[in-house]
Amino acid sequence: MSILDYFRPSSRPKATAAVAKERLQIIVAHERGGARADYLPLLQKELLEVIGRYVRIDEDQVRVELERTGDCSVLELNITLPDQAKTPLRQMAVETTD
Amino acid sequence: MATVIVITSGKGGVGKTTTSAAFSSGLALHGKKTVVIDFDVGLRNLDLVMGAERRVVYDFVNVINGEATLSQALIRDKRVENLHILPASQTRDKDALTLEGVERVINELHSQYDYIVCDSPAGIERGALLALYFADHAIVVTNPEVSSVRDSDRILGILASKSRRAEKGMEPVKEHMLITRYSPDRVQRGEMLSVSDIHDILAIPLLGVIPESKAVLRASNSGVPVIMDTESDAGGAYDDAVRRFLGETVAQRFIQLEKKNIFQRLFGAEA
Numbered sequence A: 001m002s003i004l005d006y007f008r009p010s011s012r013p014k015a016t017a018a019v020a021k022e023r024l025q026i027i028v029a030h031e032r033g034g035a036r037a038d039y040l041p042l043l044q045k046e047l048l049e050v051i052g053r054y055v056r057i058d059e060d061q062v063r064v065e066l067e068r069t070g071d072c073s074v075l076e077l078n079i080t081l082p083d084q085a086k087t088p089l090r091q092m093a094v095e096t097t098d
Numbered sequence B: 001m002a003t004v005i006v007i008t009s010g011k012g013g014v015g016k017t018t019t020s021a022a023f024s025s026g027l028a029l030h031g032k033k034t035v036v037i038d039f040d041v042g043l044r045n046l047d048l049v050m051g052a053e054r055r056v057v058y059d060f061v062n063v064i065n066g067e068a069t070l071s072q073a074l075i076r077d078k079r080v081e082n083l084h085i086l087p088a089s090q091t092r093d094k095d096a097l098t099l100e101g102v103e104r105v106i107n108e109l110h111s112q113y114d115y116i117v118c119d120s121p122a123g124i125e126r127g128a129l130l131a132l133y134f135a136d137h138a139i140v141v142t143n144p145e146v147s148s149v150r151d152s153d154r155i156l157g158i159l160a161s162k163s164r165r166a167e168k169g170m171e172p173v174k175e176h177m178l179i180t181r182y183s184p185d186r187v188q189r190g191e192m193l194s195v196s197d198i199h200d201i202l203a204i205p206l207l208g209v210i211p212e213s214k215a216v217l218r219a220s221n222s223g224v225p226v227i228m229d230t231e232s233d234a235g236g237a238y239d240d241a242v243r244r245f246l247g248e249t250v251a252q253r254f255i256q257l258e259k260k261n262i263f264q265r266l267f268g269a270e271a
Helices: A003-007 A017-032 A036-052 B016-029 B060-064 B099-110 B126-133 B146-162 B184-188 B195-202 B214-222 B233-245 B262-267
Strands: A062-069 A072-080 A089-097 B003-008 B034-038 B083-086 B115-119 B137-142 B174-182 B206-211
Touching: A017 B146, A017 B195, A036 A062, A036 A072, B003 B016, B003 B126, B016 B034, B016 B083, B016 B115, B016 B137, B016 B174, B016 B214, B016 B233, B060 B099, B099 B115, B099 B126, B115 B126, B126 B146, B137 B146, B137 B195, B146 B174, B146 B195, B174 B195, B195 B206, B206 B233, B214 B233
Parallel strands: B003 B115, B003 B137, B034 B083, B034 B115, B137 B174, B174 B206
Antiparallel strands: A062 A072, A072 A089
């Protein structure tokens, strides 16, 4: 900083290092727990197999999503059952805690 | 028996090769017989940073494939005694390295050197995994920046699971944190992660802090490891790190903002 800086309008940006640290702590903690989301494709495949025993169902009718918020993850399964099952959309939400 | 050190980071461009050149030169300057191996097959640069690019005849892959002997491929450093460089191949890809081949070369070097420094390529693929596989020590080079810290954490996980020491259930690889491109003034303004922020996340011992420095580019421009520039801040910081590695107690520098004198304050002079 030179003397000239004292005359410039002060537009001091918010300290971003603290934000960086917080974001890092969260992501690193998640990643250390092993690649949690790795089982999702297999889960989807096996769900399809199980449901397929009862109803004819296509691969794209099962949707698996994982959302992380704070210290808790929400695993959301969206299974669209075909017309014959009367209920076109059934939703299950399974909550897991880390 | 030599001690094997890997210089690693996960992320590219954080200063692995600069550190490999400086650290291996530093060990040799302290009288240790040292060889530095470039594992970045296809993108070799250690030779360039160390000013040996015009003396490369045979390379690491030639030795692995039995096309040259180790002594033919090793380049003796012109400036520092006790220092040899084993360059990477520029024409092959990373799959040219095999575990058996690397093991054979390292075993042969073991009897002749005190330290074997492995300059890892970026990423977590074959070249990087082989560079860290035989390590006794790992120097994890990290910039005070989110992607670099995250990748360093990933590399620490790999060291703890995929190194030879981990696989054989031996004592784990000794990990050291080396923070490069550090700007105390930006840390003070809250714009940059501090040493203690990074330490809180990675939780491994701090080997040293290399300040952001013009000397680093000057050094690579001229093909002289920055540690040879003893007047420079970065050169001094690397020498401190080498001394600490060798067991000396050296106080950390470059973490705190140094007080400027009245002229520097008035005119905003840079160090």
